Amino acid sequence: MKVYNYKDLSESNIEHLYSRQIEDDKLVEERVSDIIKTVRNDGDKALINFSKQFDKVTLEKLYLDAEELETIASSIPPDAKKAIETAYQNIKVFHQSQLKSEEKIETMPGVVCWRESRAIEKVGLYIPGGTAVLPSTFLMLATPAIIAGCKEIVVCSPPQSDAKTNCYLAYCAVLLGIDKIYLIGGAQAIAAMAFGTETVPKVYKIFGPGNRYVTTAKTMVQNKVAIDMPAGPSEVLVIADETANPSFVASDLLAQAEHGIDSQSVLVATSMDVIDKTLVEIDYQLTTLPRKEIAAKAIANSYAVLVDNSNEAMHFSNEYAPEHLILATDKFESLIPLIINAGSVFLGNLTPESAGDYASGTNHTLPTSGFAKAYSGVSTDAFLKKITFQHLKVNGLKNIGNTVEILAAAEGLEAHKNAITLRLNNIE
Known part of the structure; x- marks a missing residue:
């Protein structure tokens, strides 16, 4: 040092x-670009080939189902099971506290505005599995996704040499009620979640840390899918x-x-x-x-x-x-x-x-x-969208109407002005 x-x-x-x-950032970018293009064109076939190339594993199928996860999870040591459950409870309590509803605000008499949260329907979670086993990342990503109410949670993690996952990740899946883990790692996992394949569903937002290849892939697919952040x-x-x-x-x-x-x-x-x-x-x-x-x-x-x-x-x-x-x-x-x-x-x-x-x-x-x-950092809010609402009562339309008409006219947008004027004329 x-x-x-x-x-x-x-x-x-x-x-x-x-x-x-x-x-060698440029070299990484070139390689990742090629991987994304190949996955986009060849789908599952590309994922199986990349697994052979990078993970040295031949996959008969690209995921583990609920029954397989239950079987793998059953081998977890009791002390590790208890530790995962304790961590999960603490993560759940902290992230549950982030769910808050907002009050309706009357910005002027008769004009009411507010925001409501809606879960992102389809999210992808990347759980690294290179030189370290990371059940903690599974808990950190899936727990707030579940709390937020995401309908579809796609989990990708690299396969082990036996074409399975480890008992720690499997137990996290069982504990969280997630019935499938896709055995895909690296930039190819990000590409699969961003564009979808025959087997892997396309998602609306991708979460999770990773190596430089994963991070570069996340930044490259941002024009097609949202990401949590550049986490390298x-x-x-x-x-x-x-x-x-x-x-x-x-x-x-x-x-x-x-x-x-x-x-x-x-x-x-x-x-x-x-x-x-x-x-x-x-x-x-x-x-x-x-x-x-x-x-x-x-x-x-x-x-x-x-x-x-x-x-x-x-x-x-x-x-x-x-x-x-x-x-x-x-x-x-x-x-x-x-x-x-x-x-x-x-x-x-x-x-x-x-x-x-x-x-x-x-x-x-x-x-x-x-x-x-x-x-x-990732939070429950990261899995939510905030939608704004507004409602004009009769007095609200009268109070705000002239302001909108003047601003619309100043911008030369006559149809915007008319949308107010017609309503004002109607109530009069």
Whole structure:
């Protein structure tokens, strides 16, 4: 992990740290474009061929049905079953609280306006399955979709080597009442949900994190289907001061790094002593991790920045706009008002990102790559549309009529003006 002193960095140096640039983006775009085109043209045949090519699996059919999922789920260890159920309850409680009805507003006498929510009818959920098993993502996406009332929930996840899914994902499906998992991964899964195939239904909005191929595919199909956000390689930024525990900070940075070699772990500290001790702890903790090779590569591409004070740290964080922001300090309360750009925030020395990743209740599908400047993480609202309503009573038409006529005439839209004038004349 490289270490920088903020005051020694030029503007271009700082911009480079914010950028998260990866050299072969163009190559990824070309490959993804070809995959999307092939799936669009060849449908199921393309999906089966891509499964052979990328997953090294020959699929006899593209999905597991309810009976197969029940059988696979029955092998889940009891402690994992209980953990999934606890996480599900917390996620459900938090996302259920987001369902709110809005009052009708009389903007002027006789003019009543309001909004009502309607669920997106068909949604696609992508559950990554590359180097890690992610039942938590299944819970994070399907739970708010069910709470919102989505009628059709299409779940795609890469197949295992035995052309099945794992017992954890299968149990999530059983628990949530989802009776089918499509055994499709990568950019081809996104293409299948965006355009539909003989087997995979076309959806109206696609959700879920993934690698660069998945993220690139999501951005490429946006002209045909909505997406939750550009959610690419995962990242964390930890702000630490002298009250931080270096072993805790190291564990948080490594927790992020073990996601994948393109994950990024950033430490912004007001104390060089904390940075030094954290680096020692990283080396120590790294040796015991089963995914140490992956984590080590991610850490090698990550960095620490020494700043003069917490205000400078917050400025750096807001410009970086991290997916996950950890405030490793006893003084976190004073920093909360300064947070402008972040996907999800973890407060104090006893709140690791892992809590939100799995079971506290907040959603872990969050904007990455600086998109936290404009996007929110997944919520129940993400599965809903807001439809506006308005109703004019007689006095409302009289009160608003002349205003609309004048504005319509000013824009040269006579038919708009007439729609008011005819009604005013009729009631008179």
